[in-house]
Amino acid sequence: MLSVYQVTLPTPYKVGPVNIYVIKNRPVTLIDAGADTPEAYKMLRHMLPQLGVNINEIKRVLLTHSHPDHSGLAAKISAESGAAVIAHQLEIKKLTSTEDSIEERLPHVLETGIPTDALQAIQVVRDKLPRPALVDKKMHEVQDGSLIEFENGVSLQVLHLPGHSPGHVCLYSPEQKFFFSGDFMLPHITPNPLMEPDLDHPGRRMPTLSQYLQGLERVEKMDISVVFPGHGGTFSDYHGVIDTVRGHHDVQVKLILGMLKGQDLNTYQLSRKTYPNLGGWDVFLGLSEIQANLDLMLKKQLIGSYKRNGVVYYQTAD
Numbered sequence: 001m002l003s004v005y006q007v008t009l010p011t012p013y014k015v016g017p018v019n020i021y022v023i024k025n026r027p028v029t030l031i032d033a034g035a036d037t038p039e040a041y042k043m044l045r046h047m048l049p050q051l052g053v054n055i056n057e058i059k060r061v062l063l064t065h066s067h068p069d070h071s072g073l074a075a076k077i078s079a080e081s082g083a084a085v086i087a088h089q090l091e092i093k094k095l096t097s098t099e100d101s102i103e104e105r106l107p108h109v110l111e112t113g114i115p116t117d118a119l120q121a122i123q124v125v126r127d128k129l130p131r132p133a134l135v136d137k138k139m140h141e142v143q144d145g146s147l148i149e150f151e152n153g154v155s156l157q158v159l160h161l162p163g164h165s166p167g168h169v170c171l172y173s174p175e176q177k178f179f180f181s182g183d184f185m186l187p188h189i190t191p192n193p194l195m196e197p198d199l200d201h202p203g204r205r206m207p208t209l210s211q212y213l214q215g216l217e218r219v220e221k222m223d224i225s226v227v228f229p230g231h232g233g234t235f236s237d238y239h240g241v242i243d244t245v246r247g248h249h250d251v252q253v254k255l256i257l258g259m260l261k262g263q264d265l266n267t268y269q270l271s272r273k274t275y276p277n278l279g280g281w282d283v284f285l286g287l288s289e290i291q292a293n294l295d296l297m298l299k300k301q302l303i304g305s306y307k308r309n310g311v312v313y314y315q316t317a318d
């Protein structure tokens with residue numbers, strides 16, 4: 001049996017607090033680490049003794065993905081406890097690379113028709129937090145099917161479920177049917193399929209929404225008792241959450257088709273019409289959401305596209 005404790009830590013992000021999970025079975029393991037802020041660190045150090053865990057006992061920090069609300073404190077915890085930091089290879093790349101995440105997406109962002117001032121606002125804000133100072137040798141890689149083993153034959157299975165982030169993993173305990181979902185499945189939010197360059201196909205984007213919806217199909221068939229999400233409370237009605245997410249994307253497809261009636265629009269124009277109040281970094285989130293839907297609609301031949309002056313415009317198929 002796994003002894004799981006949820007610890008909720010503050011983040012400076014709009015998403016609100018993040019959950020990390022302390023698994024007290026030996027070797028003591030954290031699932032996610034929280035944001036690298038003094039407030040989150042203080043809260044973690046306050047909570048651990050209450051759970052009867054000394055920070056030195058933590059042997060592994062398993063990251064669902066590299067986003068700073070989940071991974072930020074991994075370096076600090078590892079430095080203090082000597083814990084191994086574990087993630088999927090595609091997330092390790094993000095956590096250890098000095099490449100600018102906006103610069104590598106720039107060709108795709110420019111294609112959306114974004115005006116210079118909105119682009120500059122994204123570039124100025126970027127991530128509010130410094131990236132964790134993790135170096136390659138400290139990180140251990142997992143992939144789909146990897147087993148995270150504990151004493152007495154207890155284990156967690158790794159599932160690679162990309163879409164929100166390319167190397168996003170969830171963890172499943174076959175014994176108790178617990179599912180640690182990171183940002184893959186959340187009780188009240190549809191995860192954003194963030195725009196990502198496809199490293200295997202230079203110049204192309206990752207088919208983030210297709211990947212994500214395929215992952216939902218896989219999880220739908222699983223036998224899960226409780227979902228332990230990265231944000232919000234635990235829940236059991238994962239079929240309901242999956243239906244809500246699918247419904248959300250169906251609505252978006254209809255909205256986009258409606259906006260394209262009688263006029264060709266680019267991704268930026270569509271995102272402004274859909275989310276007129278977004279500013280700064282959030283403009284990038286809005287673009288990602290719309291672009292992911294457009295990419296899937298193109299694949300399904302619901303719409304067509306053409307390029308004019310470096311900007312891609314979309315039109316209805318007929």
Ligand SMILES: [Zn+2]
Pocket residue numbers: 065067164165183
């Ligand atoms: Zn995330």
Ligand SMILES: [Zn+2]
Pocket residue numbers: 015018067069070183230231
């Ligand atoms: Zn998150």
